[in-house]
Amino acid sequence: MGGVVFALDFPQAVRRFVEIGVTDAPQYLNPYHQAGLFGELELGLISKEEFRSRLSTLCGKELTLEQCRYAWMGFIGSVPPGPLATIRCLREAGYRTLLLSNTNAFITEWGRSTEFDGEGHSMYHYLDRLYFSCECRIMKPSPEIFRYMLEREGLSAGECVFIDDSPANVAAAECLGFTTLCPAGNSDWTPDLLALL
Numbered sequence: 001m002g003g004v005v006f007a008l009d010f011p012q013a014v015r016r017f018v019e020i021g022v023t024d025a026p027q028y029l030n031p032y033h034q035a036g037l038f039g040e041l042e043l044g045l046i047s048k049e050e051f052r053s054r055l056s057t058l059c060g061k062e063l064t065l066e067q068c069r070y071a072w073m074g075f076i077g078s079v080p081p082g083p084l085a086t087i088r089c090l091r092e093a094g095y096r097t098l099l100l101s102n103t104n105a106f107i108t109e110w111g112r113s114t115e116f117d118g119e120g121h122s123m124y125h126y127l128d129r130l131y132f133s134c135e136c137r138i139m140k141p142s143p144e145i146f147r148y149m150l151e152r153e154g155l156s157a158g159e160c161v162f163i164d165d166s167p168a169n170v171a172a173a174e175c176l177g178f179t180t181l182c183p184a185g186n187s188d189w190t191p192d193l194l195a196l197l
Contacts, residue, residue: 001101001111002031002075003165003185005084005123009077016074020067021059031185032166033102033139041104044134048105072106077186079117086190087126090197097126100149100162102133102140129153140164141172161196163189 002008010031017025028038037058041051048065056063091097103111110116111123111130123130131149138145150157157177164170165185173180179196183189 001099001103001107004163004183004189005087005099006079007077007186008075008165010075012077013071013074016071020063020071021061022055022071023059032168039139042102042133043139044105044137051104069106072104073110075107076110080188081117082188083190084117084126086193091126091128095197096128096153096155098129098131098149098153099123099127100131100140100145104134108132108134140166140169143172143176146173146176146178161193163193 008031010029014025014029017029022028028034028036033039034042037046037051037054040046041048046054048068052063052065052068055068087097108130113122114120116122117125129152131145131152133139133145136145136148138148140146146157146162149155150160157173158179160178161181162170162173162178163181163183164173165183165187167182170180170182181189181192181196183192
């Protein structure tokens with residue numbers, strides 16, 4: 001999702017976590033795969049409330065859910081309209097559009113809300129189905145999360161184009177037989193996708 005559907009702002013996320021009191025935020029945060037209790041949240045092993053409580057202990061001060069949400073939302077730089085328009089057009093042309101993302105409940109709530117695109121639409125305006133690591137309880141690049149999605153969609157990997165800015169995630173998808181694109185993060189991948197189709 002980050003770096004492909006929305007512009008990922010990793011430095012802003014780190015700054016926001018430091019701002020709320022997570023002075024060692026860089027050791028937990030990564031553009032692709034979180035560590036420690038951050039990773040537990042993205043795997044769905046802990047709730048938002050448990051994350052808030054444990055992060056408060058880590059910081060040595062009581063944090064609110066709103067502060068946690070503010071920090072996580074730092075990952076979101078902007079939602080460029082170009083990729084969304086392409087996804088919407090492909091969906092209208094009969095292609096199934098699916099999202100497979102390593103993320104957490106703070107970000108998924110935003111994606112499912114009308115705040116998502118700044119025009120009153122959620123991700124469902126663009127995508128047929130959303131697969132989030134925190135709900136599947138599996139994270140990319142594990143082959144299991146790809147198999148989980150394929151099984152539920154009744155698809156084979158050879159029927160799918162997988163787009164991700166993480167080389168590790170793309171390599172895992174290629175091993176399963178997906179056609180892949182690995183654009184640089186926050187770049188316009190739409191011409192390459194349209195050339196494939």
